[in-house]
Amino acid sequence: MCGIVGYIGAQQAAPLILEGLTRLEHRGYDSVGLAVVGAGREPAVKVVKAAGRVRDLGSDLPKRFSGRSGIGHTRWATHGPANDVNAHPHTDEKGDVAVVHNGIIDNAAALRARLADDGVTLTSDTDTEVLAHLIGRSVAETLEERVVEALAAVEGTYGIAVVHADFPDRIVVARNGSPLIIGVGEKEMLVASDLAALVRHTTTVAHLADGEIATLTPAGFTTFRHDLTRVARTAAEVDVDPTSYDAGDHESFMRKEMLEQPAAAERVLRGRLDERFGTAHLGGLEMDPRETRAVRRVKVLGCGSAYYVGQMGASLIEELARIPADAEAASEFRYRDPVIEPDTLYVAVSQSGETVDTLLAVQEIQRKGGRVIGLVNVVGSAIARECGAGIYLHAGPEVAVASTKALTNMFLGFSLLALQLGRVRDLSVADGRRLIAGLQALPAAVEEVLAQEDALAAVAQRLAEAESLFFVGRVRGFPVAREGAQKFKEISYRHAEAYQTSELKHGPLALISEEVPTVAVVPDDELTERNVAALHEIAARKGPLVVVTHPGVDLGGLDVVRIDVPHLERELDPILLTIPLQLLAYHAAKHLGHDIDKPRNLAKSVTVE
Numbered sequence: 001m002c003g004i005v006g007y008i009g010a011q012q013a014a015p016l017i018l019e020g021l022t023r024l025e026h027r028g029y030d031s032v033g034l035a036v037v038g039a040g041r042e043p044a045v046k047v048v049k050a051a052g053r054v055r056d057l058g059s060d061l062p063k064r065f066s067g068r069s070g071i072g073h074t075r076w077a078t079h080g081p082a083n084d085v086n087a088h089p090h091t092d093e094k095g096d097v098a099v100v101h102n103g104i105i106d107n108a109a110a111l112r113a114r115l116a117d118d119g120v121t122l123t124s125d126t127d128t129e130v131l132a133h134l135i136g137r138s139v140a141e142t143l144e145e146r147v148v149e150a151l152a153a154v155e156g157t158y159g160i161a162v163v164h165a166d167f168p169d170r171i172v173v174a175r176n177g178s179p180l181i182i183g184v185g186e187k188e189m190l191v192a193s194d195l196a197a198l199v200r201h202t203t204t205v206a207h208l209a210d211g212e213i214a215t216l217t218p219a220g221f222t223t224f225r226h227d228l229t230r231v232a233r234t235a236a237e238v239d240v241d242p243t244s245y246d247a248g249d250h251e252s253f254m255r256k257e258m259l260e261q262p263a264a265a266e267r268v269l270r271g272r273l274d275e276r277f278g279t280a281h282l283g284g285l286e287m288d289p290r291e292t293r294a295v296r297r298v299k300v301l302g303c304g305s306a307y308y309v310g311q312m313g314a315s316l317i318e319e320l321a322r323i324p325a326d327a328e329a330a331s332e333f334r335y336r337d338p339v340i341e342p343d344t345l346y347v348a349v350s351q352s353g354e355t356v357d358t359l360l361a362v363q364e365i366q367r368k369g370g371r372v373i374g375l376v377n378v379v380g381s382a383i384a385r386e387c388g389a390g391i392y393l394h395a396g397p398e399v400a401v402a403s404t405k406a407l408t409n410m411f412l413g414f415s416l417l418a419l420q421l422g423r424v425r426d427l428s429v430a431d432g433r434r435l436i437a438g439l440q441a442l443p444a445a446v447e448e449v450l451a452q453e454d455a456l457a458a459v460a461q462r463l464a465e466a467e468s469l470f471f472v473g474r475v476r477g478f479p480v481a482r483e484g485a486q487k488f489k490e491i492s493y494r495h496a497e498a499y500q501t502s503e504l505k506h507g508p509l510a511l512i513s514e515e516v517p518t519v520a521v522v523p524d525d526e527l528t529e530r531n532v533a534a535l536h537e538i539a540a541r542k543g544p545l546v547v548v549t550h551p552g553v554d555l556g557g558l559d560v561v562r563i564d565v566p567h568l569e570r571e572l573d574p575i576l577l578t579i580p581l582q583l584l585a586y587h588a589a590k591h592l593g594h595d596i597d598k599p600r601n602l603a604k605s606v607t608v609e
Contacts, residue, residue: 002029002088002102003074004180005197006161006171009188009218013070014061020190020197021054021072023245026253026399026597026604029074030082032057035089035098035163036067043067043168045098049087069171071161073100079108080125090129092136093120096165099135101128102193103157103178111153127156135162143167144215147174148226151213157356159193174213179354179382182206182214182221184235189216195378196397199242206235207380238379244397252596254400254491258582259450262443264405267394268412269439278432279423280416285373286389292424295345298325301333301361302349303606305403305486306410310349311479312574313414319571320422320435331357333364340368347417348374348390351398351406353381355606362386375413377406391417400597401604402491404582407483408446411575415439418571438569442576445566449579452563453587456580459546459561460587463488466517468495471581473521474502474531480521480548480574484581491589491599501534512543519581523573524550532556546584548577 003024007013013036021032033049034057046065050057054074073088080086089098105111108127111134115122120133134150143164151158157177173180173191183190183198183205191214192198198205206221208214212231214223223231250256272280285292298317300310310327317325330348340346346365350358353376362383365372374383374390377398384390393409415435423432463469469488473481478500485498499508501520512518518538522531535558538545545560550567565576589596 002076004100004102004161004193006071006191008069008171008216013067014065017070017072018058020192021074023196024074024194028076028602030077031075031087033087033089034070034072036070037163037168038067043165045095045165047089047098050084051082071100071163078104079127086124086126090132092132097132097136098163099132100161102159105154106156143172147172161191169217171216175208176210177356180208187218189221196245199240203238203240204235205238206233254402254586254596257398257400258404261405261408262447264395264409265412265443268409272416273436275436278429280419282391282416282420284390289424294343296343298323298345300327300347301330301358303330303355303357305407305483306349308479308483309407309410312411315476316414316418316571320418320427321425330361333361340365340370346370346372348372348383349410350383351377351403353378353383359383375410401599401602402487408575435569438572441568445568445576446579448566453583456583457587460584461591463517464492464588464591468516470518471498472501472518474500474527476574477521477523480577483578484519487582487585490602491585491596492592501531504534512538512541514542517544519546521577522547522549524553524567525570528553548580
């Protein structure tokens with residue numbers, strides 16, 4: 001969630017670090033800081049930090065803040081409030097060491113107590129400060145040894161970068177559960193927690209693995225294990241367009257990414273549909289037909305929107321492949337000591353591929369001998385590497401916190417998986433071809449929904465005036481309602497709850513009133529009449545209704561705001577019904593004047609538990 005950027009080379013470090021931190025603003029943060037190692041016979045570590053935005057810190061930098069190596073950080077508060085003191089980097093008492101850290105040190109309280117007993121004065125509320133003091137108090141010969149010694153005392157997750165006045169020629173970084181990417185330039189090296197901070201300077205990168213440490217010098221990098229034995233790790237070119245991390249002429253990244261959904265959908269489907277045999281080709285699963293037929297259950301794990309689209313995906317798999325399938329919040333999975341079944345296929349879903357709750361669930365499955373595949377967008381991410389098999393989403397970089405194009409491609413990834421699983425079982429060639437035709441038509445159908453933006457903006461402005469809203473749907477429509485409520489609450493800050501339509505009469509109906517609008521998902525399917533009956537129950541209690549439905553659905557003469565969505569195949573309905581809910585959330589937030597790409601208290605890549 002926090003952001004790390006480091007630089008060592010021939011250029012001045014501070015401007016490069018600040019630029020990189022600006023590109024990580026989407027991750028979510030409340031304070032910012034940087035440290036540089038000054039030049040001269042007696043190099044010193046200079047630190048500046050403050051609560052607030054990167055641009056504010058940049059304008060307040062001291063005139064003499066030069067140095068050709070340095071580290072920077074944007075903090076998302078975990079230990080202690082957002083203020084100047086708790087901002088990173090943190091230093092030891094002498095000011096020789098500066099550390100930036102993503103993650104959580106679980107035994108920080110015990111380490112703070114131990115340091116205090118030894119006479120150390122701790123100035124912040126953070127867990128990170130203990131690392132600076134542990135490194136500063138070490139008398140080992142090299143900076144690498146001092147970092148290793150400090151990390152040996154630590155329990156928890158971390159991605160760290162360290163500079164030291166006594167070792168001005170290097171930056172030492174280490175990873176355990178929080179991402180770090182090394183960027184290789186021409187006689188300069190960079191490090192960051194996200195590729196976005198590097199692509200303006202280099203697209204040659206190496207991903208640090210858990211349990212690894214690296215030393216960066218202008219000449220290159222060296223990776224080690226914690227016993228300081230060398231690890232062979234080479235950098236590789238990544239295929240990414242640096243301009244894809246810019247909003248361009250769009251007023252926000254979220255709007256840009258919503259409009260990119262048709263093209264993104266085409267990319268994830270390209271080369272994966274086999275019309276002749278009515279199936280999908282997913283070579284990345286690394287499962288032959290015999291192994292595929294042996295799957296007896298599918299369990300999907302994700303967090304937030306990935307969890308809700310996982311529910312859509314589980315329903316798809318159950319419908320098409322006739323395999324029991326369900327989705328579960330990855331954040332809770334490992335804490336219930338789950339039984340891992342050898343004939344269950346586990347699917348880990350994450351846009352970033354770095355969501356720590358999902359990564360830990362993957363590791364729990366693997367520890368118990370289960371098979372898990374990844375459904376991720378970022379190539380080379382931790383979940384992708386940990387799983388070793390899966391489906392890349394090819395949505396392109398997604399910057400806005402609220403996921404749109406990646407979520408759509410997650411659904412399409414599940415569609416491909418369900419199609420392949422179904423065709424090795426009892427799904428007919430005719431049904432396979434029917435679904436392929438629907439998938440091929442889907443990008444144009446998404447375009448058709450996006451063309452309704454002006455009308456949806458007017459609806460959103462009315463919804464934005466309500467303090468509380470319900471989103472309802474049933475069976476295929478329920479995860480759509482959950483995702484709609486998620487989008488609305490996270491960027492408009494209005495209270496939005498999702499319920500199964502069938503559950504309204506079991507409690508929530510008590511809250512229906514003229515002041516509480518309901519957004520109802522009513523697809524044209526076998527449950528349409530029951531859904532419409534529930535709308536009558538809401539209308540009878542004077543509840544305002546916005547209904548997302550299909551052309552031709554008879555709503556029984558109710559006075560509602562109607563939003564029609566193209567109808568392709570019933571199995572593909574959920575994702576098309578989701579698109580207008582994205583636009584409603586976006587325009588409600590815009591009407592209320594919120595920072596849409598950086599919703600308060602949230603982050604794009606959730607790398608702490």
